[in-house]
Amino acid sequence: MSAASPGLPRRRFEVWQLLSLPFILFISIPIIALFLRITPANLWATLQQEGVQQAIRLSLTTSLTTVLITLVFGTPVALQLSIRQGRFNRLLDSLIDLPIVMPPAVVGVALLVAFGRRGLLGDTLTLLGISLPFTQAAVIMAQTFIAAPLYIKAAKLGFSSVDIELKKAAAMDGASRWQLFRFVIAPMSWMALLSGCVLTWARALGEFGATLIFAGNFPGRTQTMPLAIYLGFEVELNVALTLSAILILISFVTLIVVKEFLHSRVETSLAANDY
Amino acid sequence: MTAPPLYWIRKDYLRMKTALFTTATLVLLILACAGIVAPGQSFTATPPLTITVMAAASLSESFQELGRQFEAQHPGVRVEFNFAGSHQLAQQLAQGAPADVFASANQDQMDSAVRAVRVAGSSVHIFAHNQLAVIYPSNNPADLVELHDLGRPGLKLVIAAQEVPAGHYSLEMLEKASQDPSFSPLFKEAVLQNVVSYENNVKSVLAKVALGEADAGIVYTSDVNDQVGQIAIPEALNVTAAYPIAAIQDSAHADLAGAFVELVLSSAGQNVLQKYGFIPVTP
Numbered sequence: 001m002s003a004a005s006p007g008l009p010r011r012r013f014e015v016w017q018l019l020s021l022p023f024i025l026f027i028s029i030p031i032i033a034l035f036l037r038i039t040p041a042n043l044w045a046t047l048q049q050e051g052v053q054q055a056i057r058l059s060l061t062t063s064l065t066t067v068l069i070t071l072v073f074g075t076p077v078a079l080q081l082s083i084r085q086g087r088f089n090r091l092l093d094s095l096i097d098l099p100i101v102m103p104p105a106v107v108g109v110a111l112l113v114a115f116g117r118r119g120l121l122g123d124t125l126t127l128l129g130i131s132l133p134f135t136q137a138a139v140i141m142a143q144t145f146i147a148a149p150l151y152i153k154a155a156k157l158g159f160s161s162v163d164i165e166l167k168k169a170a171a172m173d174g175a176s177r178w179q180l181f182r183f184v185i186a187p188m189s190w191m192a193l194l195s196g197c198v199l200t201w202a203r204a205l206g207e208f209g210a211t212l213i214f215a216g217n218f219p220g221r222t223q224t225m226p227l228a229i230y231l232g233f234e235v236e237l238n239v240a241l242t243l244s245a246i247l248i249l250i251s252f253v254t255l256i257v258v259k260e261f262l263h264s265r266v267e268t269s270l271a272a273n274d275y
Numbered sequence: 276m277t278a279p280p281l282y283w284i285r286k287d288y289l290r291m292k293t294a295l296f297t298t299a300t301l302v303l304l305i306l307a308c309a310g311i312v313a314p315g316q317s318f319t320a321t322p323p324l325t326i327t328v329m330a331a332a333s334l335s336e337s338f339q340e341l342g343r344q345f346e347a348q349h350p351g352v353r354v355e356f357n358f359a360g361s362h363q364l365a366q367q368l369a370q371g372a373p374a375d376v377f378a379s380a381n382q383d384q385m386d387s388a389v390r391a392v393r394v395a396g397s398s399v400h401i402f403a404h405n406q407l408a409v410i411y412p413s414n415n416p417a418d419l420v421e422l423h424d425l426g427r428p429g430l431k432l433v434i435a436a437q438e439v440p441a442g443h444y445s446l447e448m449l450e451k452a453s454q455d456p457s458f459s460p461l462f463k464e465a466v467l468q469n470v471v472s473y474e475n476n477v478k479s480v481l482a483k484v485a486l487g488e489a490d491a492g493i494v495y496t497s498d499v500n501d502q503v504g505q506i507a508i509p510e511a512l513n514v515t516a517a518y519p520i521a522a523i524q525d526s527a528h529a530d531l532a533g534a535f536v537e538l539v540l541s542s543a544g545q546n547v548l549q550k551y552g553f554i555p556v557t558p
Contacts, residue, residue, distance in 0.1 A: 006511075118487040133488045134431070134471035216472025216483070217436065231436055231475060237366070 031248060037241050052073070054220040054244065055228040062139045062224060063204040068149040069140065070200050075193075078152045093156075096149045107145055110214025113213075117143070129256035138215035138221050143204035150203055151196035158192025159185055161165035191262050198258045202251045288505035294481075301420045326531050329364045329381035331518070332476040333405065333441065333495045337551035338378070344547070345538055350469075351530060360439045360476035368393045368523070375532040378402070378520040378539070380477075381440035385519040399521040402445065402539050404554035405495045406513045407448050408486050409506040417490035419506055422452065425491060426465035433480050433489040436473035441480070444514045445493040451512045515554075 045112075046052055081093055099107065114120050115132045125132065132138050162185050170184045208226035215222040217231065225247055229240045328337045335358045342354035344431050357364065357374070360383040367378060369391040377394060379385045388394040400478050411419045417430050425432060435442035449463040459465070474480045484492040485502040495516065522532035522541055538544045545555035 029427050110332065112486060112488065113398070116486060116488050120413075190332070217474060218470070231438060 004213075018096065024134055030077050034241065034244055034248070037162065038245050042238055043245070046238050049239070050229065051219050051223075052239060052243065055225045057247065058136075058139075058220065059205055059225040062136060062143060065150075066143040066147060066204040067197050067201045068142050070151045071193075071197065074148050074152045075155060078155035079159055079185075081152070096152050099146050099149050102146075104142075104146060104207065104209030105213060108142065108210035111138070111142060111145065111210060111214040114207045133214060134216045134218065134222060136215075138220060139211050139224060141209035142209045143215045146201040146207050146210055147203035150202040154192050154196025154199060155189070158189030158196070161192070162188045170275050195258060195262060198254055202254060205247065215250055281500055314519055320558060324351060324528060324531065326375040326526075326528050326535065327355045327357060328376040328378065328535065329357045329359075329368065329372075329374045330376075331341055331361045331364070331376040331440070332358050333497055334358065334378055334479045334518070335478065337497070337548050337553065340547050340551075341539060341544055342536075344543065348538070349531065349534070354535070358464045358478075360435075362438050362440075363475075365391075365393045373473055373527075374523050375526040376511055376520065376522055377529055378518060378536050379440075380405070380516060380518055381409055381443070382517065382519055384440065384519065388521070391454055394521045395524045398524070399519045400536065400540060401556055402516045402520045402536075402544075403518045403548045403556060405497050405518065405552075406554070407444055407508055407516075408496045409491055409493055409498050409508060410481070410499060410503040411491050411506070412489075413502060413504060414487070415504055416487070419504075422459065422506060422508055422512070422517040423462075424506075425469065426459070426462050428465075428468070430469045431488075431490045432466065432469040433472045433474060433483045433492045434470055435477050435493070436475060439474075439476055440516060441514060442473065443476035443491070444516055446510055447492070448508065448514045451514070495552070499552060518553075 075093075079098065080091060081096070096147065102110075106137065112119060112133065115125065115138075116122055118127065132141065166184055166188075167180060170180050175183065206226055207224070208230065211222065211224060211225060212230070217223050217227050218230075223231075227241050229247075230245045322375055328338065328342070335356075337354060338358075342356060345354050346352060357367075359367075361379040361381060364377065365379065365384040365387045368374060368388045374393075376387055377385070379388070385394065385399055387398045390398070409419070409422060409425065411417065416426070417427070418423075424430070434445045437446055444503075446463075449466050452458045453460055453463040471489065472483065474483065477498055480492040481494050481500075481503070483497050484487045485500075491506075496505075520536055522529065522536050526532040539548075540556075549555045
């Protein structure tokens with residue numbers, strides 16, 4: 001009996017491990033294949049190209065701007081979703097989820113139909129002297145539309161996890177709404193906000209379909225890395241492979257760093273709670 | 276004491292069962308609908324023979340009609356198309372994409388398919404010619420009248436990327452114009468200053484102009500439709516694109532692939548191409 005019982009869970013664990021193998025292979029083989037096609041010399045030579053550098057610079061600036069915009073305009077939405085309940089908020093919640101499941105090409109067309117020159121707001125924007133398609137603003141709008149919901153969802157979960165009793169206590173001590181957010185809610189959920197930001201950033205970095213349709217393709221202005229990869233695939237495979245590798249590296253390293261950082265934070269806070 | 280937790284577990288369990296059941300029903304329903312609405316798709320038996328034709332984006336409309344003709348002539352055979360920029364298709368062929376026929380918008384891309392040993396050089400035929408046209412949205416927001424206007428500052432021009440045949444030809448045409456005495460030598464530079472986007476294929480250029488987002492675009496005459504207006508490019512400056520076609524030599528249906536090429540080259544095929552704005556090779 002005593003010999004069998006430790007053996008049983010171990011075997012079940014192995015079965016799970018075996019069953020998880022096909023999916024792990026499915027994800028890792030294409031990524032490994034991509035890196036196997038790149039030689040350091042090629043990578044270096046491609047990185048020297050002006051077009052490649054432009055694409056990398058543009059991708060970094062637009063995606064980071066997207067994160068900033070998301071922080072400013074997404075946080076109130078997340079707060080609202082975490083505080084209120086009811087039918088309207090469930091509807092709002094689904095609305096925020098929608099961009100995650102919408103095909104990016106559909107987002108691109110929708111943005112054109114809304115903000116394009118002949119779009120719903122086209123006349124108003126023209127009167128104001130604003131023309132959005134084919135500009136960097138269009139790239140950022142496409143990225144924000146698609147990537148911001150990831151932050152909002154993460155932030156909402158973070159805000160919701162703050163104990164209601166704590167908020168009540170702070171309110172009873174006379175904390176204003178801003179103080180409540182600044183000194184109670186934000187410090188207790190900042191890890192969720194950070195991981196939400198990283199997800200949004202990584203998704204914005206990879207945005208392709210909506211950008212291509214709404215912002216077009218102009219080197220240095222609207223040609224982000226995924227667009228350069230698409231055009232590079234048709235012309236020069238080296239450019240496509242190099243940029244793909246860089247994108248994967250950036251995303252993977254960021255995800256690992258943030259996960260490790262968050263993990264260690266969780267560990268220490270758990271340890272602190274124990275004592 | 277144990278009753279409440281057990282009660283909750285049971286309730287959760289029931290809820291999970293209901294959720295699973297509902298999801299499964301919905302998935303089955305969608306699959307069933309897909310099978311009924313789109314017979315011949317993955318859930319029902321596919322026709323015994325399918326040939327895949329990779330064709331330049333500018334051939335979309337004309338080749339779809341040719342495909343219907345071919346299917347009518349060969350019962351039980353289905354023609355599937357892969358329309359994209361010729362560069363993309365050539366790249367896919369070089370990477371081993373299965374196909375039976377390749378129709379390119381320029382010789383370079385056909386040559387690269389020959390280099391990739393997917394096409395035998397001797398089997399390549401020129402089947403149509405095409406020229407360039409300058410198009411504008413139906414309301415002509417920039418009041419374009421002639422080719423010179425493309426160099427007017429502030430105009431929003433969309434052209435195909437130079438890697439795509441249409442873009443390559445566009446640059447060639449602008450270069451010719453710059454060397455023409457009736458144009459400024461800086462005409463090409465002035466026009467390129469106005470480019471707001473280099474699209475990945477010629478159909479995207481058409482779409483952006485038809486939507487009214489750009490003031491003008493350069494496409495093939497065969498792309499011009501009733502949603503856009505057209506400015507003629509002087510004959511001496513225009514560029515004539517030759518479209519080559521060939522059966523893929525490792526095609527699993529070499530006879531059908533050859534028959535499709537024959538249809539395109541036949542007088543019936545040439546008529547269809549002419550109808551869609553191409554210049555036939557056998558007048």
